[in-house]
Amino acid sequence: MTTPTPRAGLGLLQICLAGVLWGTGGLGVQVIRDHVEMPVLTISAWRMAIAAVVLLVVLVVLRQLPALVALARAHPQRVVLVGCGTAAYQALYFGSVVAVGVSVSTVVSLGLAPVLLTIVESVRRRSAPGLGQVGVLVLALTGLVLVSLAAGAHDPGPHPVLGVLLAVGSGATYAATTAVGRSLTLTTTPLTLTTATTTVGAVALMVCAAFGGSLTVGLDDPTVSLTLVYLGVFTMALAYGLFYAGLRTTPGSAAVVATLLEPVTAAVVAALWLDERLGVAGIAGTALILLAVAGLGRREPEVVSTPVPPG
Structure with missing residues (x-):
């Protein structure tokens, strides 16, 4: 086991912090919904718009x-495809x-997107996944089934089946967006790419929310407005900035493991503030998915070199 350099250590810390920030995003949505019935499309639109403004200001300051x-x-x-895909998977989430x-x-x-990327990479290589890769896929799919069953049995939300389907759609959309946009990371800086795609996504979501007539719903509530600012600044602009900055010096395998702090943070936050319980099946499914993602992190960098967060 090699000793990480100071720069690699800093990169890993940046990705860990990004995972923690992503893990708090769900609580922010719940806080807003507890105060006003703001549509999730509107929440996503304001989150990305605030992030885009922050990122554009940073680009201006840095003269980029x-x-x-x-x-x-x-x-x-x-750029448009990746930006719209980013908007779509966040709204679904x-x-x-x-x-x-x-x-x-x-x-x-979080569990589904890396699994789909594994399949995409195997198709591109025109070779079947190895035994280890198949084991990872079996773990992940089994975990998804258990989590889905747990959601329906214990009803942690009003529409558990729909919620799981939306989560699957979110993971699948992010996987597709990542597959299309990975080549762009070779042509520009992480900050520039994040700003471009976030701005496109913000415009798309703001237009959709405006047509739905819900763009200004709840903005007069101080708690809602402050929570939206938190979501935009911390769980979007800062988190993605940390993530892409960390990827410059952190191996893909270590980055995948580091992003596991996201579901861990989300689970802790949900238990402490939202009183959510997954039950035995849900806990087992969660463990299997986390093991699957960790298994992906131990694979060769060329197979899955870019980890995939949902937030």
């Missing part, structure tokens, strides 16, 4: 706006949180 323009001109289709609860939403989303 030309890099943003260059990226948009060089790869407009992929928040919808899942409202329907089934924080713990199930986070674990299913």
Whole structure:
């Protein structure tokens, strides 16, 4: 086992902090929904809009706006596709949180996306997954089934089946978005890429929320407004900034393991503040999914070099 360099250690810490911040996002949604029936689409729209503004300000301060323009001109289709995909998977995730609860939403989303990426990479290599990879997939799929059954049996949310389906959609959308957008990371800086895709996603969601007539619902409530600022600044702008910065010096395997702090944080937060309980089946399913993701982290970097968070 090699000793990590100081830069690698800093990168790992950055990814760990990003995982913790992502794990608090579900609680923010619940806080908002406890005060006002704000649609999850509106929550997602304001979260991304606030993050986009923060990131654009940072680019202006760092005088990197030309890099943003260059990226948009060089790869407009992929930037739009990745931005809209980012908006879609986050909206699906928040919808899942409202329907089934924080713990199930986070674990299913986080567990499914790396599994799908494994399949995509195997297809691209035109070779069947190895025995270890199959074991990881079996663990993950078994865990998903157990978590789904637990959600229906213990009803931690008003619509458990719908919530699990939304979480699956969130994980699948993020996997597809990551597969399309990975090549963009070779052409620009993480800050520029994050700003570009976040801005596109924010515009898409704001337009959708405006057409739905729900864009200003609940903004007069101070708690709602402050929570939206928290979601935008900390769980989007800062978290993604830390994540992409950490990936520059942290191996993909270590990064995948570090992002497991997200479901751990979400579970702790849900237990402390939301009184959610998964039961025996849910706990077993959670453990299997976490083991599967950890198993993906021990695979070769070329197979899955970019970890996939849902938040």
